[in-house]
Amino acid sequence: MAALSRGLFIFVETNFLAEDIESRVNGIMIVGVGNSGSKLAQLVVPGSPKIEVRTLEYSRQRDQRVLEVGDVPEAAGPMTLIDDIVVSGLTLARVAAEIGEEVDASVGLLYKSKSATKLAGVPITYSFRYSRDGGGTPPINSAESLLENPDRLNALSERYFLGNEREFGKLLEGLLA
Amino acid sequence: MINVNTTQDLREAYSGSDRDIRFPDNSNLLLVPERLGSDKVEELQDFGSTFQRSLHLRRN
Numbered sequence: 001m002a003a004l005s006r007g008l009f010i011f012v013e014t015n016f017l018a019e020d021i022e023s024r025v026n027g028i029m030i031v032g033v034g035n036s037g038s039k040l041a042q043l044v045v046p047g048s049p050k051i052e053v054r055t056l057e058y059s060r061q062r063d064q065r066v067l068e069v070g071d072v073p074e075a076a077g078p079m080t081l082i083d084d085i086v087v088s089g090l091t092l093a094r095v096a097a098e099i100g101e102e103v104d105a106s107v108g109l110l111y112k113s114k115s116a117t118k119l120a121g122v123p124i125t126y127s128f129r130y131s132r133d134g135g136g137t138p139p140i141n142s143a144e145s146l147l148e149n150p151d152r153l154n155a156l157s158e159r160y161f162l163g164n165e166r167e168f169g170k171l172l173e174g175l176l177a
Numbered sequence: 178m179i180n181v182n183t184t185q186d187l188r189e190a191y192s193g194s195d196r197d198i199r200f201p202d203n204s205n206l207l208l209v210p211e212r213l214g215s216d217k218v219e220e221l222q223d224f225g226s227t228f229q230r231s232l233h234l235r236r237n
Contacts, residue, residue: 009204009205009206009207010181010182010183010184010187010200010204010205010206010207011184011207011208011209012184012187012206012207012208012209013184013208013209014208014209016187016188016191017208020191036208084208085208108208109206109208112197126196127191127196128187128190128191128196128197128198129196129197129198130197130198130199130200131197131198131199131200132199132200132201132202132204133199133200133201133202134202136202138200138202138204138205138206139205139206140205140206140207140208141206141207141208142207142208143207143208143209160205172207175207175209
């Protein structure tokens with residue numbers, strides 16, 4: 001019965017987020033962070049550069065994940081990082097550390113957490129700042145990231161959809177088809 | 178603070194000025210990659226609720 005109380009899906013369409021981000025970053029050089037952040041950045045400004053972020057060691061505790069950050073594109077001026085979801089702030093912190101220049105971030109959904117904004121260490125504007133009834137962090141993922149990261153998909157499926165992992169995977173594939 | 182229980186709630190929040198939103202404690206949030214037609218969104222939401230009922234039956 002516990003799983004029933006976790007069954008509500010809310011779909012967040014990235015074009016809504018892209019339109020909102022575009023209104024905030026017009027004219028500034030933007031760089032997508034990771035695959036899903038890059039896809040969002042492409043919706044804002046086609047051809048935007050990307051910074052690769054790879055999870056070397058997965059953990060449900062997002063701020064405990066071990067990340068590898070790829071090459072940073074050259075920028076003539078201030079840079080705005082684009083990401084779809086910021087929960088712990090770890091990814092932004094790691095990327096900003098690699099850049100080492102003037103940088104801020106514009107994101108779709110930002111978890112309402114003082115520790116997240118503190119860890120990120122860069123100014124963040126957002127489309128939505130979210131929290132959850134009763135506290136804690138609602139599981140939030142992009143369909144694309146889940147399909148690209150089997151560890152994440154497995155962890156989420158086993159926690160919330162045990163016995164229905166294949167149906168959940170098919171749902172995600174259907175979204176991206 | 179806007180309570181968001183459905184994707185439609187989220188759309189309404191998007192059109193407003195209050196960007197602080199709160200999800201119910203039973204929510205799984207999924208970002209989908211492109212603007213979907215309302216029919217597709219309804220289909221996905223139906224799938225979610227169907228999935229929920231399916232899970233409910235199996236657990237029982």
